[in-house]
Amino acid sequence: IEHVDDGQERQRAAEGDPMLAIISDLHSNLEALSVVMERCEKLGVKQYLCLGDVIGYGPDPVAVGKIASETFAVSLMGNHEEALVTGKHRFNPHAAQAIDWTRKEIKAAANGDKLWKWFSQRKPFAVKGQLLMVHGSIYDPVHDYVDEPENPVEAQQMIDTLNKDFSGFDICFAGHNHTPFMATTVGIMVPHDAHNVFRVPKGHKAYVCVGSVGQPRDRDPRLSFATLDGETLTFHRLEYDRETTKRKIRAAGMNEFLAERLDEGI
Numbered sequence: 001i002e003h004v005d006d007g008q009e010r011q012r013a014a015e016g017d018p019m020l021a022i023i024s025d026l027h028s029n030l031e032a033l034s035v036v037m038e039r040c041e042k043l044g045v046k047q048y049l050c051l052g053d054v055i056g057y058g059p060d061p062v063a064v065g066k067i068a069s070e071t072f073a074v075s076l077m078g079n080h081e082e083a084l085v086t087g088k089h090r091f092n093p094h095a096a097q098a099i100d101w102t103r104k105e106i107k108a109a110a111n112g113d114k115l116w117k118w119f120s121q122r123k124p125f126a127v128k129g130q131l132l133m134v135h136g137s138i139y140d141p142v143h144d145y146v147d148e149p150e151n152p153v154e155a156q157q158m159i160d161t162l163n164k165d166f167s168g169f170d171i172c173f174a175g176h177n178h179t180p181f182m183a184t185t186v187g188i189m190v191p192h193d194a195h196n197v198f199r200v201p202k203g204h205k206a207y208v209c210v211g212s213v214g215q216p217r218d219r220d221p222r223l224s225f226a227t228l229d230g231e232t233l234t235f236h237r238l239e240y241d242r243e244t245t246k247r248k249i250r251a252a253g254m255n256e257f258l259a260e261r262l263d264e265g266i
Helices: 030-043 061-071 079-086 093-108 112-120 152-165 242-251 256-264
Strands: 020-023 047-050 125-128 131-134 171-174 180-184 187-189 197-199 206-210 223-229 232-238
Touching: 020 030, 020 206, 030 061, 030 223, 030 232, 030 242, 061 093, 061 112, 079 093, 079 112, 093 112, 093 256, 152 180, 152 187, 152 206, 206 223, 242 256
Parallel strands: 020 047, 131 171, 171 206
Antiparallel strands: 020 223, 125 131, 180 187, 180 206, 197 232, 223 232
16 A cells, blocks of 8 residues: 555556446435545546435435436435334434435336335445445345544454455445544555555555535545546545535524534534
8 A cells, every 4th residue: 555646657557447436325416426526537537436325414315316327327225214214213313304305206216216216226235346345244235334543453443344345346445434544464545635646556455434415524524535547546635616505404404513513523
């Protein structure tokens, strides 16, 4: 695992490999997703892999769901998709209110039946070559959280997981925690603006948490996603029109906290 400079980033890590965008936790945020799609088109992204939670919290479930269903090569079952189609959840009142509102919006939409069927058919994980994609973790792909280790004991537990349980795949992409970082057998790497491009050689094991497009929670309000170009992994942080998203959340009658948190990155 090594840091890569901008010049190396522009070189194809493996000729012929398509550039992948790995995104997660869109949460019905059309303004954020639109910025992601625009940037990925400029980058030359060929496939979009979504780790779940296309909906929930945000004000545009139908528009965002339509893009996901028509564009993404992979889109997993997150805990918000599960709550949408089953009605079962362990959500706080704000999230519960939002998912109930989302259900009504989708069922009332012109393409609601088609979109509902698409959400109902989501799978909890997907494998692409040496890549495993989950919403949560390898142990519980829908509900579990991959947390950044906070002490040496937790760090060693993470390394043990990578060494013992990453069998049949090298990289596990995970969402759900809304926080971007990479856990490897040589340490934990937290991307920032001056250090956001890494080379992950074939055979190396890594948990890659891509953060959230629609509701970041690492106290950075900019949307977060990752791209993989051969062995080159890049974390992206971009601004989007939060004021419009917040205005839509309020107009939908959802809790004010769901609007305010977008500015705080919490």
